[in-house]
Every structure is written in structure tokens, then in C-alpha cells.
Amino acid sequence: MGIAADIAIVVVAALLGGLVAQRLGQPLILGYILAGVLVGPHTGGITVSDAHGIELLAEIGVALLLFAIGLEFSFKELRPVRRIALLGTPIQLVLTIAYGYAIGRWWGWPWLPSVWLGALISLSSTMVLLKTLMGQGRLGSLSSRVMIGMLIVQDLAVVPLMIVLPQLNQPVFDLSRLAWATVKAACFLALMVLAGTRLIPHLMARIADWNSRELFLLAVTAIGLGVGYATYLFGLSFAFGAFVAGMVLGESDYSHQALSDVIPLRDLFGLLFFVSVGMLLDPAFLLANWPAVLLLVVLVSLGKGLILGGLTRLFGYGNVAPLAVGLGLFQIGEFSFVLARVGLSTQSITPEAFSLVLCATIATMLLTPLVSGLTAPLYVLFRRWSPREPMQTIQLPRTGLRDHVIIAGSGRVGRHVALVLQRLGQGFVVVELDPRRVEQAKAAGFPVLYGDASQEVVLRAAGLEHARLLLITAPVVASARLIVYQARRLNPALPIVARAEGLEQMRWLRDHGVDEVVQPEFEAGLEITRQALIRLRVPLAQIQRFTDAVRQELYAPLYQTPGEYHTLAQLQHAASQLELTWLEIPPPSPCAGRSIQELAIRTRTGASVVGLIRSGVLYPNPTADHRLAAGDLVGVLGTAEQLVAFQSLAQIP
Secondary structure, eight states, X not given: OTHHHHHHHHHHHHHHHHHHHHHTTOOHHHHHHHHHHXXXXXXXXXXXXXXXXXXXXXXXXXXXXXXXXXXXXOGGGGSTTHHIIIIIHHHHHHHHHHHHHHHHHHTTOOHHHHXXXXXXXXXXXHHHHHHHXXXXXOTTSHHHHHHHHHHHHHHHHHHHHHHHGGGGGSSSOOHHHHHHHHHHHHHHHHHHHHHHHHTHHHHHHHHHHTTOHHHHHHHHHHHHHHHHHHHHHTTSOHHHHHHHHHHHHTTSTTHHHHHHHHHHHHHHHHHHHHXXXXXXXXXXXXXXXXXXXXXXXXXXXXXXXXXXXXXXXXXXXXXXXXXXXXXXXOSOOTHHHHHHHHHHHTTSSOHHHHHHHHHHHHHHHHHHHHHHTTHHHHHHHHHHHSOOOOOEEESOOTTOOOSOEEEEOOSHHHHHHHHHHHHHTOOEEEEEOOHHHHHHHHHTTOOEEESOTTSHHXXXXXXXXXXXXXXXXXXXXXXXXXXXXXXXXXXXXXXXXXXXXXXXXXXHHHHTTOSEEEOHHHHHHHHHHHHHHHHTTOXXXXXXXXXXXXXXXXXXXXXSSHHHHHHHHHHHXXXXXXXXXXXXXXXXXXXXXXXXXXXXXXXXXXOEEXXXXXXXXXXXXXXXXXXXXXXXXXXXXXXXXXXXXXXXXXXXX
């Protein structure tokens, strides 16, 4: 069957490798690479007959991968961390390339492979890091935004590296070749911007009007691959053209739909690329050269981590951010495979050097979750003997902090809580480490303390010993745990309410002294369900029983004994059974013109009249001789059945 049989072998092997990787909690690409090793020419057994044909198909995967990155690219995402992303990342790339060059020359490599080695190790893995951050619950923290911003620029840097590095392989280094390549790239970009702003949006609008999903997908794919091929004919990289096409299309109104349609194709052809990379890995080479692979892993991890952490600190990010960035981006990324394939095809690096980098890349990817998970404990140890960083306080009361609420985290949840407390006149202070959120809190008039709430000195500055309540609104698991640990050590009796993202985190927080644990997504979903049932005219008592049962399923396992939750649930249930409803007395009502005492409302219905609005004036707690009139808005407190009885008495439809 030829290439068809090879594709079938590759897809089935990739499925098995992906299942293994998923089971072990590793990125799928590692499973794909493992599958490539198994079906490659170095292992025997079921083997792909035409590896070169798979490699050619894999080039489409690279193009679609860069096309999708172009669709997703937005300068808005870099705005909060734009300085370190746009300035720090190029510096990091240059320093890491120089570091890799020094490693290569120390090993006795020629200058050209040494430069390529530096370029290959300078890139980090977007896929692996994002999966790691999501698994650790750190996605959304300041350090994660710094890392993602740097990764975006690193991914963009693949394109100029693919243009520049092959030019170094010329017999005589000619700057005119590099300049000509730069001029061609600039001309192509100008042409694409012109066509992208005039032709592509008009074309996509006409196709979208036809309402054909199949034709829309075909148009998106044709733009990505067609522009890539035109770029190739122009003398530039096929993948570079696909990236530019994605970036141009990403500025249109159809970018989100285009991305959702192209992702399955990207993943399928990307699978072929990573399998083809694994086919180049020789297990015998790994066994024979494991000391060199281990040495390269250690050198890259230490050197790259120090470069990234140092630059993060140099750009003004303190506390845990430099450590988190250094331990999160130390690995070699998947785009190094793309770059290495170019180096291999141009004979800039040897197959042995390719295999060495490939083995080191896979090893660093596997180590990323473990190494990144050391951020919190290492930071705790580091803070014990390092000098304290200065803290910035904004709009704190001159009389000091006492009987106040501490809000750890000024995200969306924290801002909502702070706004309510501000309106109620309740004293509070927001503790935030993200400079952008600090500025937002400052603009809102909140008292703010700039610092890491997981540190003792910051909590003391926030007046933890004299606080009435601590609210942990940040969703980051590691930070929440450290905050709870420090708070319980400094003030064991302080009530703590914390936000949690899952049952495991809820259970941990409950077991470590948190008084109340809230899962916002669960509560929001339950409230939407409650409102929907009300609109469907489901009886209020039935709705309450349903919500109580759902809450008990989630929260009961967190309590030490079933009776503890049962008692709390009963108290909550008793409070929720009483509803305050405002009802208008209609003109023909028998209640009009009669007093509350004459009507014997509480005796006959069980409900209580707790308020009355007449002509815009509120009369709270009206007396028994207060007479009702047609058009009055009456505030009635009672259970669902009692409210129905009052409606019947007053003949309110």
C-alpha cells in the first residue's frame, strides 16, 4: 500500500504513544516521539517503509503549526509583560546562543555546529509548560504571564532563525546573502500586509456568506499552505509564509473560527512531524552516549535557568517570579525539532549532534513538571536567609490596620469583594504581587500592599495579628497553601475563607485549618441552575432540596464527620427557607383599607410583613395598626408556602 500503509502505522502508533503519555501525565508530543522511535528504522518490528515520505508530509504539519501560531498571535497578550517579553526575550536568546556556542567549542565542535547548538537550546517548550502550569494550578499568576509572554516571542523567533542560520552554512560568509534574504522577507511582509488588508478579508467575507463550513475550512487551509508555497517560490521558508498568512488572517473577524477549524488539521499533521522526529532517534545512540546526554541536560538546565531567572530579576520582577521562570523555561522546546530538521537538511549539524540534542530535549521535557514543582519549596527556603524585599503600601489608613479584612489577591474575585467592603465601610487591605493589578486597585481607591501574601513579612505588614478575616481569592494552588501555612502560624485563631479550583485542593485547605472553602465555578453553575428552575416554575421548596443535595455531594466529604456538615447544612437550609418578597396590593384586594392586625396576617398565613413602600416612601417594620392600601408594595418574609398563602389572602394574581 506504500505511503497509505505508512500513515496508518504512524497514526496507530501515535495513538498508543499518546495514550501512554496521557496515562503518565506527560505531554502528548512525548508519546508521539516514543511512537516514532518504535516504528522507526532503528528498532525493527513494524517499521515505516518510506520514512522520507512521512518527513515530507510532516513539513505540512510544521507549516500548519506556525499558521495556527500566527492566528493566535496578538500583541495585546504581551501588554502586561511587554518589556520583558519584547526586550528581555531577544537578550535571553542571544545569551543562550552564546552559552550553547561555548558548550560546543568546549566539546571541540566546529564553530557552525556550536552556533546551531546554542540556537537549539535557546527555545523553550510552549506545549509542555502550558500543560505543567495548568496541572499545578499556576496559570494566571504573574510568573506564568511572564513565561507565556517570553514563549510567544521565542516562538516568533523561530521564523528569523530559520532564515538566518542556513545562511551561515555558505562556504564564504557573505553578508549580502543575509541582507538579500532580509530584503526579500521585508518585501514579502509588505506584500502580505497589503493583500491581507484588501483581498483576504473580502474573500473570507464572501465565503462566510455562503454558509458552507466545508468551503470555509478549505479556504483557511488554502490560504495557509498556499501562501507558504508562494513564500517558498519567493526564496524564503515555507513555514515562514504560513506564519505570516496566519498573522494576517488573525487580524480579521474570522480568526477565531479559522483557528477552531484548522486545529484538528494542525494536530493531525503535527502528529506526523513529531513521529518523524522520533524516527530519527536511535536508542542504541542513547545507550552508547548517555553520559554526554546527561551532561548536556545538566549544562542546559543550569545555564538556561540562571539566564532566564537573572533576566527576570533584572527587569524588575521580584519575589518568586525569577525562580519560577528559571525553573519553568529551562527545557528545550518542540520548535527546536523544527529548527534542528533545517540544520540537518542543510548539513549544518551532523546526525550525531541532532540525536544528542533530541535526547536532551526529550529528557528536559520529561523533567519539567518535576523541576517546576520545586518552585514553592525552594522559594520558602530561599526566603529564610535572603534579605527582605521592600514593600510598597498604597492608601493604607494613617491610624493603622485593626479589625480589618485581608484580601490575598486582586483578581476578578478579589476586586468584587473589595468593592463590596468599600461600599459597606468595612476596613480592608488588598495584598497583591502583580504590578498591573496593583495599579488597578490603586485606581479603584483600595488600600493596597504590594508583596507576596505567602511571606511572613508581608502578612505582618498587612496586620494579620489584628485582622478579623483573611480571604484567599487567588486560584493558584501553591500560593494558597503557603498563605494558609503562614497565616495559621502567625494567627491560629484567624478565620480564613479560601477559593479552590477542585475537590483535592478543597480537601487540603479544609484539612489545614481553612474555615470555609468556596469553589466559584461550582457556585456560579448552581446559581444559574437555580435561576433556570425558577423560570421553569419549579416549586421553590423543590429547588432548595435539589441545591442542598448537590452542595452536600461536593462539600460533605470535606468535613471530619457527617454530622458536622449536617449541622451546618441545617443552619444554611433554615436561613435559605425564609424569603423576602415584595408584592403589590391590587385595587380589588380584600386587604386594601384594612390594618395588619385586622387581617391577622401572621396567624392566617404564617408570614410577616416587614416593610411597606407607599408613594416612594419606605416604612420599615410597620405596626399592627398600619392600614394597607391599593398600590402598596408590601415586603413579606416567610417560607415558600407562607408566601403563597399571603398571595391567596390578598388575592394577588
